[in-house]
Amino acid sequence: MTRSQRPMRADAQRNRAHVLRTAADAFAVEGLSVPVHEIAKRAGVGTGTVSRHFPTKEALYAAVLLDRMGELSGYADTLATEHDPGTAFFALFTRLIQEGATHRGLAEALAGSGFDIEAAASAAGCNVSDRLRRLLTEAQAAGAVDPAVTFADLKALTAGCLAYDGPDPDRVIEVICRGLRPVSG
Amino acid sequence: MTRSQRPMRADAQRNRAHVLRTAADAFAVEGLSVPVHEIAKRAGVGTGTVSRHFPTKEALYAAVLLDRMGELSGYADTLATEHDPGTAFFALFTRLIQEGATHRGLAEALAGSGFDIEAAASAAGCNVSDRLRRLLTEAQAAGAVDPAVTFADLKALTAGCLAYDGPDPDRVIEVICRGLRPVSG
DNA sequence: GAATAATCGGGACGACTGTCCCGGATACGA
DNA sequence: TCGTATCCGGGACAGTCGTCCCGATTATTC
Structure with missing residues (x-):
C-alpha cells in the first residue's frame, strides 16, 4: 500500500x-x-x-477507452481556456462525435460487463462528461446553444453515434450542430 | 425455372x-x-x-434485414399517399433512425461479407433508399427541408445512428430534424 | 560484473460457435 | 387411409478465440 x-x-x-x-x-x-x-x-x-x-480482453477495452478519455480531457481543457464558450463547446462536441464514431461499440461492450467507465474516468481525473456539461452550461449562458438542449440530449447524440464513414462525415456533424443552435439564429 | x-x-x-x-x-x-x-x-x-x-449466419442476418426493409417500404408507401411531402419525409426519417438504432451493426456486418443489401432489396421491390430519396426531393420542393441537404447526408445520419437508448431518444431525433429544416424557419 | 527477480515469447488447454449429418416424425397427395 | 417426399431435432465435428503456463531472456541492483 x-x-x-x-x-x-x-x-x-x-x-x-x-x-x-x-x-x-x-x-x-x-x-x-x-x-x-x-x-x-x-x-x-x-x-x-x-x-x-x-x-482479459475487457481490461484491454477499458484501458484503450481510458486512454482516449484522457486525451479528450486534455483537449477539452485546452479549448476551455483558449476559446469562447460557444466555439469551445461545438469543437468539443464535434470531436466527441468523431471519437464516438471510431470507438463506438467499445463503451457499449464494457457497459454490458458491469464496468463503470464514468467512475473509472473520474477516478483518473479525466471525466469528459463533466467537462462537456460545464461547457454546455456556459455556451447556453452565452447564447450559442438553445437553452432547451439538455445534457442528456448530448449524451444521446454522442454515445453511440454515427457509424457511417461515407465521403463527407462532417456534413452530418454540421446538421446536428445546426439543430443545437438557438432557433432565432 | x-x-x-x-x-x-x-x-x-x-x-x-x-x-x-x-x-x-x-x-x-x-x-x-x-x-x-x-x-x-x-x-x-x-x-x-x-x-x-x-x-449460414449471414444468411440469417440478411433475411432479418430484408424482412425489416419490406415492412419499412410498405410504411413509406403509406406515408407518401396519406400525408404531405414534408410530414411524410420526417415521419419516414424518424422511423429509419429508430430502426437504425435497433438494427445497427446488422447492415454493417453484411457489408463486410460482400453481400449487397441494396441490390437484394431492389430485387425484392422494397428499396427503402429510393423511397427516402424521392420523399426528400418532394419535401425540399415543398419547402419543408433545407435544399442544401443531400441524400448522402441522410444516409450518413441513418446508416449507423444512435445506439444510445436513454430515457428520451425522441429528443435526439428532434434535434436532428431541426437541423434539416430550412434556416429561415 | 554478477546475482536476482521481473518480463517475454509462444505453445497448450478449454470453451464456444457455426455448420453438417442422420434417424425419426410429419404433412401432403392419391 | 396409406405411401412418400419433405422436414425436424439434436448430436458430432472442425475451427477459432481467450486465457494460462513454463523455460528463456533481459533489466535492475548491489
Missing part, C-alpha cells in the same frame, strides 16, 4: 504502451472482433505479454 | 417465419453475438432447422 511498491520495468512500460496503441488502432479500424492473438502479432509481442498487462 | 418448383410445406413456412421473428428480436436486444444455437432454442426448434432455412 506504500504508493511506490516498485516501478514497472522500463521495457514493460514500453511494451504496455505499444500494445495499447496497436489495440486502439486495430479496434478503430476493424472493430472489437480483432483477436487478441492478432493484436499481439501486430505489436510484435507474444500473447503472454498482452495477457499479463491486460488480464 | 418453372416458377412454382414446389411450394414450401406449411410447417416449414411457419418454422421459417418463427425463427426469423425470434432472430430479429434476439439481434435487436442483444446484438449480433447471439449464438445460432441460442436462437434455435428460443424459437423452440433444433439447430438443423435454422441451418436449413438459413445456411
